[in-house]
Amino acid sequence: MNPVRIGICGLGTVGSGTVNILTRNKAHIDARAGCNISIVQIGARRDNPNVDTSKFNVTRDIFEVANNPDVDVLVEVIGGTTIAKDLVLKAIENGKHVVTANKALIAHYGNEIFAAAKAKGVTVAFEAAVAGGIPIIKAIREGLAANNIEWLAGIINGTGNFILTEMRDKGRSFDDVLAEAQALGYAEADPTFDVEGIDAAHKLVILASLAFGIPLEISKVFTEGITKIASEDVTYAEELGYRIKNLGIARRTDKGIELRVHPTLIPEKRLIANVDGVMNAVLVKGDAVGPTLYYGAGAGFRRRRKKASLASL
């Protein structure tokens, strides 16, 4: 089997999970991929107790991975848009394929990164950048390729959805739930990206770019978060038969593609109104297939959730 040698940069939740899955499911993954996939180097500033790296070549300098001639594919899971951008561009310059879960990086610098990759003849893959492990990028790009996409709408920020769900189910205030979400590790110490809709806007431009073939332009998204939602709003919505969800919406109009993130009232009978907690879901309407929906956990939440069994369908 033709080997694929990967270097992983970053050992946070996503990075450590990646190493663990590639290790645990190696036989299975190699069989499906039709090649031997091996981790030849890991770059991380510090260790992570959730992963045993004693059998790997670990460096504290992530650029060593980008310059390592034995690395065919660099996996960028350090996050942020400064060092991550330099790292990805360096890897591309060195002729490496890149896999990234970094939605902010793709949303802000995707046009530049994809142009560099095209010039070098390498691939930049970013399935995990939107909606965690749900294969939504592949669905839009390949699965629905015969469709003209008319619109898409998604719950694409797990933290925000967790907060809205708790407010509804338990009548709690926004501030109260946010504090708990931070304690649980669902929300960052600075929750701006999640609660102001910015994270959802990053993901929305990525989905819209693929669905409509438009450039990535984060400045074009109307972006509103959930900080102005009071528990009374949630209660009134419930009494009227609605749920409040913060949706990212991209829609083809006569004037171009409309991009917006904001709280939305959804009739409680709709499937997407019942996507609760940290779960994500994206509805995609194609002219041939009609509406389709893709549902699953967002990135970073998996290890905290309880085990789902067949009995809890």
Add this chain to the structure above:
Amino acid sequence: MNPVRIGICGLGTVGSGTVNILTRNKAHIDARAGCNISIVQIGARRDNPNVDTSKFNVTRDIFEVANNPDVDVLVEVIGGTTIAKDLVLKAIENGKHVVTANKALIAHYGNEIFAAAKAKGVTVAFEAAVAGGIPIIKAIREGLAANNIEWLAGIINGTGNFILTEMRDKGRSFDDVLAEAQALGYAEADPTFDVEGIDAAHKLVILASLAFGIPLEISKVFTEGITKIASEDVTYAEELGYRIKNLGIARRTDKGIELRVHPTLIPEKRLIANVDGVMNAVLVKGDAVGPTLYYGAGAGFRRRRKKASLASL
């Protein structure tokens, strides 16, 4: 652009829809595929008023398509397992790739067909065989490739789900709804395949084969339909907070892969309990991604459903 020349055999609902979409969305599809996709021949015993074939080379002999040296890919949408099997094997023998939406054919003769295709170095693609336009085959095969699949469960027969939904929403009897479904064209004159769970069993073995890497063995599926469900059952379930859905379930156990199709009580709060009417949905539980759900219309129902707008999310 490298041309791909296809021949379509069958002009029923699926075949006429295929011709219409390939014609209407040609520019878009060619751009996404990176090649010029043209229909060089159509084989059908009779015309279909839903499609204009005046600009195509139409033959009444479908085997002419399988023997046409100008055809690179044969699309089999005639249905059934006798002539369709001969047609597909002839196309493979002639070195053509095959696309089929025929779940019964794959479920019964897939092992033989895939072996023949492998020997000839051609591909047999069958995304539309399960859950219509939902890209569930691609999701299991590629999107979730890093996962060990633990179980999957799906509402994979639209006709049966339509009947159960009407019984619940309107308190109607099974026989009454079945008669209406037949009048609407949702159910065949002989509804056995749909109401006895056989169609769902065909789809289940296909999904299970991909998810667990097992051979296609339709005889191994415990198969029960919905004919014994009375409207009282549906009402009692509702009173207890449950919905009755006919599920196809495949599960990894210590003794091997368990395969079963039967009516199931599902708590009404679960997402899959709210998949109504002719819609399909498949839940897939991977060890890495957790539970994911894929939702959309089954094959053959699209043209009968009302237009979904963003307002009807």
